[in-house]
Amino acid sequence: MGRRRVLLDVDTGVDDALALMLAIRSPELEVLGITTVSGNVPVARSTANTLLALEMLGASTIPVVAGAAAPLARALFTAAEVHGSDGLGDVTHRYPAPLRQATRGAAEFLLQMIHRHPGGLTLIATGPLTNVATAIQRDAGAMRRLQGLTVMGGAIRVSGNVGPTTEFNFAVDPEAAAIVLGAGLPLTLVPLDVTEQVILSRKMVDEAGSAGTLQGFIREMTAVTMAFHRDHEGFDGMFLHDPLAVGVVVDPSLVRGQPMAVAIERRGELTAGMAVADLRRRSQAAPTATVCVEVEAARFLRLFQERVLQ
Ligand code: BDR
Ligand code: CA
Numbered sequence: 001m002g003r004r005r006v007l008l009d010v011d012t013g014v015d016d017a018l019a020l021m022l023a024i025r026s027p028e029l030e031v032l033g034i035t036t037v038s039g040n041v042p043v044a045r046s047t048a049n050t051l052l053a054l055e056m057l058g059a060s061t062i063p064v065v066a067g068a069a070a071p072l073a074r075a076l077f078t079a080a081e082v083h084g085s086d087g088l089g090d091v092t093h094r095y096p097a098p099l100r101q102a103t104r105g106a107a108e109f110l111l112q113m114i115h116r117h118p119g120g121l122t123l124i125a126t127g128p129l130t131n132v133a134t135a136i137q138r139d140a141g142a143m144r145r146l147q148g149l150t151v152m153g154g155a156i157r158v159s160g161n162v163g164p165t166t167e168f169n170f171a172v173d174p175e176a177a178a179i180v181l182g183a184g185l186p187l188t189l190v191p192l193d194v195t196e197q198v199i200l201s202r203k204m205v206d207e208a209g210s211a212g213t214l215q216g217f218i219r220e221m222t223a224v225t226m227a228f229h230r231d232h233e234g235f236d237g238m239f240l241h242d243p244l245a246v247g248v249v250v251d252p253s254l255v256r257g258q259p260m261a262v263a264i265e266r267r268g269e270l271t272a273g274m275a276v277a278d279l280r281r282r283s284q285a286a287p288t289a290t291v292c293v294e295v296e297a298a299r300f301l302r303l304f305q306e307r308v309l310q
Pocket of ligand 2: 011013
């Protein structure tokens with residue numbers, strides 16, 4: 001079987017940067033382009049972070065296209081306390097500014113790429129779904145010609161991470177998440193239920209030592225996020241939310257998926273952005289996504305370690 005052609009839509013972010021590294025270092029994948037969105041940081045910053053991560057990977061020829069600055073219907077809130085004020089652990093000032101600039105028009109780029117590779121493209125989205133929803137609003141038929149859409153987002157049977165029931169990516173842009181969940185796309189959801197099972201420990205990063213420039217960059221850029229997890233989650237490391245979404249595309253056997261009818265709450269005062277799964281035994285609702293409910297965490301961590309940390 002040939003390599004799977006993928007696009008990534010990211011709000012780079014420490015774990016998005018690690019996801020890009022895993023994608024580009026996975027021989028099963030061919031990364032044809034990357035679109036950026038506001039989320040962890042505003043889009044100008046997530047774009048600059050994406051360009052920097054690609055330079056660190058020696059992958060500067062992959063097209064990067066900047067997308068939405070704000071969610072579809074609300075003001076942006078970011079996650080600087082988790083990722084650092086620059087989104088990459090406050091270390092970007094130590095690295096040269098990226099040599100190239102991104103182009104603009106993420107939704108158009110996604111649609112153009114699907115027209116070029118109908119039925120043969122998988123989109124991995126690891127930020128708020130603003131760009132993906134915009135592409136659906138422009139041409140839902142084209143988006144249905146994706147081979148697959150894998151989304152990191154939601155909390156099904158576990159607590160949220162920004163609110164009691166809400167996960168960050170869906171909470172930032174609930175309207176976009178609702179459009180994506182309702183579009184009838186071949187959607188795989190990678191929620192907190194599984195991403196919080198995969199933890200990159202500080203020890204693993206320290207052991208990678210100075211294997212190369214990339215490993216030094218990883219050690220520096222993960223320090224703020226790991227300190228946040230130490231203070232708020234009680235372990236010295238970080239969840240590999242976005243890298244797991246890439247892992248699921250690299251090797252679907254890492255997870256067990258369950259078809260579910262999932263909808264997105266938009267009006268709740270406490271619950272806007274909540275992923276509501278109809279888990280009733282007598283539910284007649286048609287599934288809207290395959291939800292990852294179990295993960296072989298140790299096997300995924302080995303894959304990540306071999307490909308990114310060595
Ligand atoms: C998601 O939120 C972001 O902060 C991370 O990059 C990840 O995509 C986890 O809830
Ligand atoms: Ca992200």
